[in-house]
Amino acid sequence: MEKRKPIVMSGIRPTGFLHLGNYFGAVRNYVKMQDEFECYFMIADIHSLTTHPDTRALKSHVQRVLAEYIACGLDPEKAAIYCQSHVYETGELYLYLNMLAYKGELEKTTTFKDKARSQPDNINAGLLTYPVLQAADIILHRASLVPVGKDQEQHLEMARTFANRFNHRYVEVFPEPQAFNYGDALIKIPGLDGAGKMSKSENQNATLYLADEDDVIRKKVMKAKTDSGPITPHSPKPDYIENIFLLMNLVSDEAVVRKFEDDFNNCSIRYGDMKKQLAEDMVNFIAPIRGRVNDILHDEKYLKQIMEMGAEKARKSAGVTMKLVRDAIGLSY
Ligand code: ADP
Numbered sequence: 222m223e224k225r226k227p228i229v230m231s232g233i234r235p236t237g238f239l240h241l242g243n244y245f246g247a248v249r250n251y252v253k254m255q256d257e258f259e260c261y262f263m264i265a266d267i268h269s270l271t272t273h274p275d276t277r278a279l280k281s282h283v284q285r286v287l288a289e290y291i292a293c294g295l296d297p298e299k300a301a302i303y304c305q306s307h308v309y310e311t312g313e314l315y316l317y318l319n320m321l322a323y324k325g326e327l328e329k330t331t332t333f334k335d336k337a338r339s340q341p342d343n344i345n346a347g348l349l350t351y352p353v354l355q356a357a358d359i360i361l362h363r364a365s366l367v368p369v370g371k372d373q374e375q376h377l378e379m380a381r382t383f384a385n386r387f388n389h390r391y392v393e394v395f396p397e398p399q400a401f402n403y404g405d406a407l408i409k410i411p412g413l414d415g416a417g418k419m420s421k422s423e424n425q426n427a428t429l430y431l432a433d434e435d436d437v438i439r440k441k442v443m444k445a446k447t448d449s450g451p452i453t454p455h456s457p458k459p460d461y462i463e464n465i466f467l468l469m470n471l472v473s474d475e476a477v478v479r480k481f482e483d484d485f486n487n488c489s490i491r492y493g494d495m496k497k498q499l500a501e502d503m504v505n506f507i508a509p510i511r512g513r514v515n516d517i518l519h520d521e522k523y524l525k526q527i528m529e530m531g532a533e534k535a536r537k538s539a540g541v542t543m544k545l546v547r548d549a550i551g552l553s554y
Pocket of ligand 1: 233247373409410420422
């Protein structure tokens with residue numbers, strides 16, 4: 222039998238515009254991985270229902286994420302790019318995995334506790350079993366590598382738990398999925414306000430979106446939190462300054478970063494200049510992506526075609542896994 226390449230799976234919820242956190246935490250890795258591995262990249266539309274029950278904007282958000290995937294360099298010929306709701310097998314696997322997930326462990330999940338706090342009137346069962354659905358998405362393709370940001374570490378741990386539990390309870394079907402990032406650590410892109418992370422639905426003024434116009438980018442960067450600068454050479458950086466350096470490292474030339482590092486270390490740094498530089502480098506980074514997204518969004522037929530092609534590839538892989546799953550459980554009479 223032909224040996225399969227390692228399998229990669231990841232996804233993003235269509236709950237708003239993609240931002241730098243999604244790009245550097247996830248999509249940048251997707252683009253590199255599509256050349257090396259068998260890749261499944263999903264638009265997690267079902268997941269978004271747990272927190273965004275109003276679906277009026279869903280279609281346009283799905284199209285936007287898809288266009289943003291392509292504009293960032295994902296290639297529908299290389300990877301399966303698909304919508305979660307188009308792969309019905311996900312629902313079936315989710316159902317079986319729910320019998321292997323315990324209420325107590327789900328209630329302890331940090332994201333569940335956070336979400337329950339932020340939407341006390343809608344603590345639905347889908348929110349509680351979010352990690353089960355996520356595990357189903359991943360192991361449905363028997364994926365072993367999952368490119369995600371640092372905020373997803375705990376969910377990945379749970380996906381491993383459910384996969385292992387299935388293997389022990391029945392027959393070994395699933396590999397253990399591992400969080401993946403090129404480089405040594407998972408990444409977290411902080412908000413520009415020095416608090417929290419960039420996010421689609423929260424913290425919008427402190428988040429840089431791939432759709433932001435040049436002036437909006439400049440304004441947001443110039444508002445980033447700073448102080449009057451260090452007074453002793455080589456002092457440690459406060460978190461919010463560290464964050465600005467982190468962003469600069471991602472989009473600016475090495476020599477530029479080094480100059481500001483030196484300025485910081487000899488206490489001559491002018492944060493106004495640093496932010497101006499960062500703002501221009503950000504504009505240069507984001508503007509071409511934004512332009513491509515807008516072009517792609519105009520072509521609805523193309524978007525539909527990509528989705529159908531992706532769904533077909535994803536369902537093929539899912540179908541093979543589900544046969545193994547049903548046989549393993551004993552649902553084959
Ligand atoms: P959001 O939190 O913006 O709604 P999702 O939950 O849809 O984003 O996550 C999509 C991907 O983007 C995940 O892999 C997640 O780890 C990554 N991601 C989201 N925000 C950040 C961030 N600020 N830094 C790094 N990665 C992030």
